Amino acid sequence: MNLLSRIKSMFRPALTCADANAFIAEYIDDALDQKTRKSFKKHVEMCPNCSVFLEQYNSTIDLCRNDGKVAAPPELVETTLEFLRSRGVGEA
Ligand SMILES: [Zn+2]
Numbered sequence: 001m002n003l004l005s006r007i008k009s010m011f012r013p014a015l016t017c018a019d020a021n022a023f024i025a026e027y028i029d030d031a032l033d034q035k036t037r038k039s040f041k042k043h044v045e046m047c048p049n050c051s052v053f054l055e056q057y058n059s060t061i062d063l064c065r066n067d068g069k070v071a072a073p074p075e076l077v078e079t080t081l082e083f084l085r086s087r088g089v090g091e092a
Contacts, residue, residue: 006046015039015040015042015043016043017043017047017049017050018087019040019043020040020043020044020047020050020053021050021053021087023036023040024040024053024054024057027040027054028057028058028061053083056076056079056080056083057080059076059080060076060077060080063076063077
């Protein structure tokens with residue numbers, strides 16, 4: 001993405017970080033409609049925080065799916081859980 005469109009996106013935020021965090025589980029489950037999915041991807045592309053978060057979220061899910069087969073680095077799981085807690089995600 002070039003600088004101009006990056007600046008434009010900043011003035012017309014399609015999605016906030018809170019929105020992106022709320023959509024992340026559905027994005028991974030492929031449960032978002034096309035428009036939301038597009039906005040989500042766009043946000044993650046221009047937002048370093050969310051891009052790292054998505055990466056960590058994916059890694060954590062992979063580790064969970066590999067339950068027992070691959071040792072999950074405790075720091076990574078803890079960091080991700082901490083992040084989720086700080087965002088108020090996962091609180092029932
Ligand atoms: Zn963000």
